[in-house]
Amino acid sequence: MNLILFGAPGAGKGTQSELLIKRDTMTQISTGDLFRAAIKNQTELGKKAQAFMDKGELVPDSIVIGMVEEVLSKGNSSFILDGFPRTVPQAEALDQLLQKLHLKVDKAIFLEVPNRILMGRLTGRRVCKTCATVYHIESKPSKVEGVCDKCGGAVVQRNDDKEEVIGNRLKAYEEFTMPLKNYYKKTGQYAEVDGNRDTEEVYKSIKALMN
Ligand code: AP5
DSSP: OOEEEEESTTSSHHHHHHHHHHHHOOEEEEHHHHHHHHHHTTOHHHHHHHHHHTTTOOOOHHHHHHHHHHHHHTOOSSEEEESOOOSHHHHHHHHHHHHHTTOOOOEEEEEEOOHHHHHHHHHTEEEETTTOOEEETTTBOOSBTTBOTTTOOBEEOOGGGSHHHHHHHHHHIIIIITHHHHHHHHHTOEEEEEOSSOHHHHHHHHHHHHO
């Protein structure tokens, strides 16, 4: 089973992917994580992506599609695409790529979360600099403030989780990612899950769609 998880920034794509990796042995392909790793390693790709990410803008399609092609071509079974595609041209490129690789996506699951909830999730999110575990200062704090429960690394706020950048991310989402709902309704792969519930409840709904 191969899935696309899409939705607004902070909708819970990463959180649900983490559960699917642990419990259902799926592989997560997160374009955001791939870019953050490239930035950390100061690669050419990272330098190009950082300029856009820091402003809350989307990285140009050509850069993203090339990166995903490289990852998918290595061969993955049971993958979750988290944060890709997020524009219609990316979805079209993905369809072509999947055809070439004789792969298919079974469902494109949209996580629905109202805008009023997203800001609190994003401003309160903290991530481990070392292992990328995601926390939230209210709903999922680390045991010791600023220290990762799993690896002891520093738990910090993402640069793009500052209030002034979040506005741009939400705008980009409305303009470029929302149209994917219609795209996947037309292909028949679309499914929707209410993401404004307890993490376990959201997970159960995703599993129900998979079965
Ligand atoms: P990316 O890293 O993909 O960010 P995003 O899409 O904005 O999504 P987030 O990671 O912010 O949120 P999420 O849905 O994973 O939520 P999470 O589970 O962490 O992309 C970052 C940037 O990279 C983009 O802005 C762009 O510049 C670039 N980029 C990446 N992909 C690209 C592409 N394809 N094309 C172009 N550019 C691209 O949850 C958030 C918080 O809420 C956490 O603290 C969590 O604990 C909490 N939470 C989660 N679920 C629940 C729940 N059910 N109840 C209560 N709290 C919850």
